[in-house]
Amino acid sequence: MSSYPHLLAPLTLGSLELPNHVVMLPMGTEMGTHEGLFTEREIAYYTERAAGGVGLVMTGISAVSQDYEQINPGLCRVDTDDALPGLTALAESIHAVGGRVSLQLTAGLGRNINVVDPERLPISASDNPHYAHPEVLCRPLEVDEIATIVRRFGEAAARAKAAGIDAIDIHGHTGYLIDQFMSPVWNRRDDQYGGSVENRCRFAVEIIQAVKAAAPGLPVSFRLSVDHKFPGGRTREESQRIAVVLAAAGLDFILADDGSYEAMDYVFPPYYLGDGCMVPAAQALKEVVDIPVVACGNLDPDTAEQVLAAGHADVAGVGRGLIADPQWCAKLADGRREDIRPCIRCNAMCVGNAFFALPIGCSVNAQVGFERERVLTPAQTPKHVVVVGGGPAGLEAARVAAERGHRVDVYERDAALGGVLRPAATPDFKKELHAMIGWWERQIARLPVTVHLGVEITADSPELAGADEIVLATGSTPLVPGTIPGIDGPNVVGVIEAHLGADLGRRVVVAGGGLSGADLALELAQAGREVTIVEMTDEIARDLIVINRITLLRDLAAAGVRTLTGHTVLSVDEGGVVARGPEGDVRVDADTVVTAFGVRPATTLAEQLTAAGRTVRTVGDCVSPAKVGEAINGGFLVGAAI
Template sequence: MTSTPVELSPYDPLLRPITLGTMTIPNRVVLLPMGTEMGTHEGLITDREIAYYTERARGGVGLVMTGIAAFSQDFEQINEGLCRVDTDAAIPGLTALAESIHAAGAKVSLQLTAGLGRNINVVNPDRPPISASDNPHYADPSVLCRPLTVDEIQLLVQRAGEAAARAALAGIDAIDIHGHTGYLIDQFMSPVWNRRTDEYGGSVEARCRFAVEIIQAVKKAAPGLPVSFRLSVDHRFPGGRTAEESRKIAVILEAAGLDFILADDGSYEAMDYVFPPYYLGDGCMVSAAEALKEVVSIPVVACGNLDPDTAVQVLNEGKADIAGVGRGLIADPEWVNKLAQGRREDIRPCIRCNAMCVGNAFFALPLGCAVNPQVGLERERVITPAPVSKHVVVVGGGPGGLEAARVAGLRGHQVDLYEKNDLLGGVLLPAATPEFKKELKAMISWWERQLAQLPVTIHTGVELRADSPEIADADEVIVATGSVPIEPASIGGLDSDQVVSVLDAHNGAPLGHRVVVLGGGLSGADLALELALEGHEVTIVEMGEGLARDLIIINRMTLLRQLADHNVTVLTNHTVTQVTSGAVVATHDGQDVVIDADTVISAFGVAPNKEFQEAAQAQGRTIVAVGDCVTPAKVGEAINAGFAAACEL
């Protein structure tokens, strides 16, 4: 009798166990270290933070790596909300974290940091920032850092050991050393920031001495705990470290006792690689892992916009041993379990917008997510069955409406969703046309798949009015009718045949070679980049001082660089006055400027589409409005509003 061969999943390489020093994890997916800003004012771990990490452990991730935890307050103060392990007060929280993650079937690693050095957020006049040398402070170059003395360096090494001992006592499984992105340890390793002439400067070996001594102190204080190190392989700015020297550093760190290594790119000078936006595409830092994989014998973790398909490809090609996933596991904590269950299509995509994860951190707000409204509120935002099943009508199939329909359906309501267009997605659909925004398109497909499994009936090509019979018997009506384009009446010629709306341009309207985009907001700038990539000669005309000014700075950094790289002409502080045959006329410093154009794109922004809700209110109908029809905003705000509205039904 022959046995039937077991058919392996294409994602099986991600699901195989791996041993890291003395620790074996059940699969090759790790949650990368990311700050949560969920700690107490004093820097202690909270139940909210534990719930966030535990949700990812329950979702199947092999190793949960925490955000940075400061092992010293001797020379700089960690930001409020971030973790501290410089006193025994940290042990109870670490113990509760370890126990919770172990109960969920995963391992946990604590990331230790020596500090930010020249990158510290706030400069205290009475406490100059520290660094390896007298480097200018990143945000305020007029402030010079104070080089650490040898005695101070050795005190930090001692503090690292003390923190590791606390972690071991609490049941933490591994320690990661925060050595990347130009923070303090990295400042010692890099010649651009280390000009010392003592034993901690000069040769590569000497510049690595601080990192090596920390690794050794951690190994001694927490015997048996595996130790990893996160290394920026390419700083991505002129004068910064490149892969050639990073490979030498990796060999030195391995010899110091390292058990595995995390490879990425970036620095504050190239911060978009620290938090890669959608413009950088899939696997944008895999080359860093590949460079280290060639010179070390310990396991290497790759990262940088890894979706499941990119991640398994990296492992299959031998470029890394482990997939490091950060924002993808924020968006969907069940990432690993869904792969193991053969449910790849059910993984909610990370749209790489950085809006509520990185963006929140910039303002010292707790971690959130544009596409997963439960992030950071895992205990509070539990989707529970409704006490009474209602008939819910959702008007509008954009992000707010789709999320409202999904959550209402999950709660057991009978939902009818009406979308006036033939396809779902609302403003997401045309915005998702460029390759660099493919995750937006994947998000629409994800909603369609989820809704197909719920008591939700979708009606496309049907535009409802406030008096439409379809809503007459509805118990609840959620309105998500989106926005309408703004067309300034002061500009002549916008009704000519050569003018195309930004939405129509995305939807395939024929365009000439020379395209002038009127409006440099995000939609206009993204379209300009898309058209430049297709070979058009593109000019953006913007009346303000800069492009995409409401875009998070990290994403904007990449956008502006890529616009320049693809020769997009940017005319800021130019006010459009008229569109004529074959040209756009604008004023700048009191002078008329004529820009030749075969096609003109109207991208002046949008206003709320309040027609339905105003008519409903006039009829005395109670509705709930969400998304752009309330106030035009980012996609995450619409999704979170839709989620909240459905939870209140």
Template sequence: MALFNHVLAPGRIGTLELPNRVIMAPMGTEMGTHDGLFTEQEIAYYTERARGGTGLVMTGISAVSQDYEVINPGLCRVDTDASLPGLTALAESIHAVGGLVSLQLTAGLGRNLNVIDPDRAPISASDNPHYADPSVVCRPLEVAEIQVLVRRFGEAAARAAAAGIDAIDIHGHTGYLIDQFMSACWNRRTDLYGGSVENRCRFAVEIIAAVRAAAPGLPISFRLSVNHRFPGGRTTEDGQAIAVVLAAAGLDLIIADDGSYEAMDYVFPPYYLGDACMVPAARALKDVVDIPVMAVGNLTPENAEAALLAGDADFAGIGRGLIADPEWAGKLAGGRRDDIRPCIRCNSLCVGNAFFALPLGCAVNPQVGFERERRIDPAPAAKRVVIIGGGPGGLEAARVAGLRGHTVELYEADTQLGGVLWPAATPDFKKELRAMIGWWERQLAKLPVTLHLGHPISADSAELDGADEIVVATGSLPLLPPIDGIDGPNVIDVLEFHRGAPVGPRVVIAGGGLSGCDAALELAGQGHEVTIVELADELARDMIIINRITLLRQLAEGGVRILTGHTVTAIDIDGVTVSGADGADDVARVDADTVVAAFGVRPNTALTLALAGRANVHPLGDCVSPAKVGDAVNAAFMVALAL
């Protein structure tokens, strides 16, 4: 069994002793009140991560001021004494389970502000265009206003200390207001807060000093985007120079990441970016500062251990991994690495919810945000539950039903569990998605759940006799439109490709949804000449924008030809005929050795319809309406919780 001695070793940040090197990276929850105060829901969420063994839990952003910018509803505020009861409750709750908590403080979003107040311009270091609406020009903060914000940081830190908070983190990355001051691309000032690196960092340095004076003894960390990852933005060398100034100002820890709104996929790295994608940022800072550095970005236990062993970082920042499994650290410490529920890096219900100002959720952990309400308690009476389908919905339903004490029989027609996950997750960038199948298998092996593989079920199957509850999770079927040649020998379904069907050198992907685009990316990486034909005017239009940014960039880098606004009208042995929006005058040929059909899926409703009228039948997942993995998992959890 692998050891994680470096991840589990005690650590120190300033005066604070941590039991291990696992720190929950700051992430917004959107669980605050409309006025920005901590709620019981949010406190329960953070407490569960502390209870799970996390060395230090960091909160999402809390605004220190409403003087020049109003924080979005759902995000937290600590600019008045009204925040003290919630802060105190948070600290007491986390301390009660043996944890430690750091409060992240923000000066605001500046040019990245989500909602523009029509009565006052957004603020920034200089007269920058607003990120989302460049027609709106930001108002440069005046020196007196900068000093007000510095003072507000001190006031907020004093409240945190009075409430029993253990540490303070300063939100200085991703192109938010403090970052706008530190960055030459956004700071064109000619006063003491502009020009040289030292002057551009002056706002941040004064904030550090104000926090130190107001909360003496509390460790201070700072989150820094080492490389902005866009042309004209901060380079790694720029980031190193800034880090040196910040470290000299008295920081106890720097959190190193990359990205900006202009390169937002690095802010919330999707599965396309692979493991440990920002460890080089931490390494760059380790080369120039002598204070501890924390790495973040798609860290698994293995590559977190490797980064600490190599000296690339001193602490492992786990964000979405701790959303997926609050016991991430505790399971490592208990020798249960295989029981850690993988984060599949889909961004759908964590980042995706935040983009719509919805409370945090998770595709693989339906208890996120409902730590009090969705407890898995024993059922009042044990039942015999039959589950038909071993995809994500069926597996999650079996897990929760088994945990509640029901006797579960799961029947899967295929010889392999996972449903479409098993073939669809063949690319290396989706390995965490495939790992979920193994995780479910290991959990079910400990429960009163019997798996029957290669065992199809029909409405009159004897296996259904005597079942108290029947869960139907039969998934979906490929959608094949009536196109001439669709049944030709050179046409394969996208899942057949993932299952290993041979593919020629030139490939047309018919359909530019997520499955088609991922197949194109995989094929291009294998050296195939790939063309995607998509009816809509853009690819993967239902995909979360964060993931889509990386996908489109990597498709372009892979040389994938994209024909949006086109329809496949015929297929023959030499390729496809496509027509564009102009109809008969816009017809073209695309030569191909293989055509991969990725037109989407339709619900597999046959069994549900055949069981119509029978009591206690619960259809869920794609057999009801094709959707994302997270939708099936969350629906399955709720069905099983109600059995």
């Protein structure tokens, strides 16, 4: 019997018979043409996930209208017949691998639109302030304009059906235009589209009906945010009433999530929010509707199975997990749960790229967006490759080189693999990052890779003599300013040692408020310690993607962490630190001072080998300290190039 009987059981959604209870959630790819049409690159991305066995692939948003709002470049549009060839190619490609595809249709962003055009005011349900530019008031849609958008939904649905698309999803969540009509915080109309729940849902209901009439037989779903997570936003009880109205309009299933632009971290939940962070939203809708409910929000296979088994939802929605590993479902079906590459929930190269209108990538999967180009093929001439450093860059380079048929020796000076990941991933909220170490260990165990632990390689080490290729992934070394009096005192430890379990007192000062220091401060405070961060810049964790930073700062405040930004450490003594800030010097009492001043590349070995005439490939922090995604992606490219 399968360990995941609920996830892997066949599923019926409307007229669709699906092989399992997993759907790939809609996520923008930014892979479309500038005009918003599907590209071969985007089709290959979706097809790879369908081939990996997911029950239903749901695309990112596709605009049904350009009448009153211009879609952002790179996002898709289906408002003209020019979209038909791309839609047809998408459906045919996914069907060719046995998959099914749902097209998500959007009415637009409304008050959330990225760029304010002075020639055309943003639209909304009422005269709401624009989200990013509150001095700009949106223009309420006229009744005839609402009718035009509803008609455009029908036209787009007809194109989808003609192209062979299997289902339609309506983009109604997180404060976008349809949501602005449904929510009293944004809808102050006094016509038939405002006032009561039924009136505020009228726009959405007319859209559902138009889609079903134009594409008969296609299942229709709707994505609803149950809790907007900001004061005045929609809450559970209001959303339950809305869900009842939408279900009665003819929905076949409904997707439940939380968040809004005012609570952006719930739209793209980072690792701080933990497993299944939006399952309560699905539970709330399960209480009031009879149609299947899709749960989402940091669902790994085990959490997803538990949610379905408990009856909290009917279907598991997986987004970034399927970016990280398109074979998520196939590996579960094959009994290979341990081989699923973990999504580390960092948001760095998926959401982070999309925020800058760049095609999405993935911190742990360098083939995302390059499904056709970065196919690993056998090397023409197998080589002996020596990799120095068993951190993320070195392990990925070793894995990829071995996948191509090379014989690889990995030398790690510590007693365990993982490099910087071992200390960085000690908090429970980073358990998926820590799981990457075990994933690499399992992958290289089946490949021609030999790991040598506790071996430090120098320029004259005999282990390098027979190498055809040398890859240096030697990482970085901590920066500790030697000019600070007392910085070498007995009560001072480095951030890495602190993460790895060094003896710390009850009162801790973390000197340095970058991501490493801030995460440690949160971990220590949640464990009951009294923590102060001293940071010389004006921001904590300024190197962290803004979405994740929202949660981090909220959690630091909730845990009682004191933050002194704009302060420079002047001295350390046995009783704490003295720091200088905008209002003068301040003393912070502490039992332990943790240094988290940053790192610098460990370049010595590369310089020595190069000087000796050896050709080396360098990757990861020894080139330039960066995030784990850059290290892993760099390791992939180095391994693939050998």
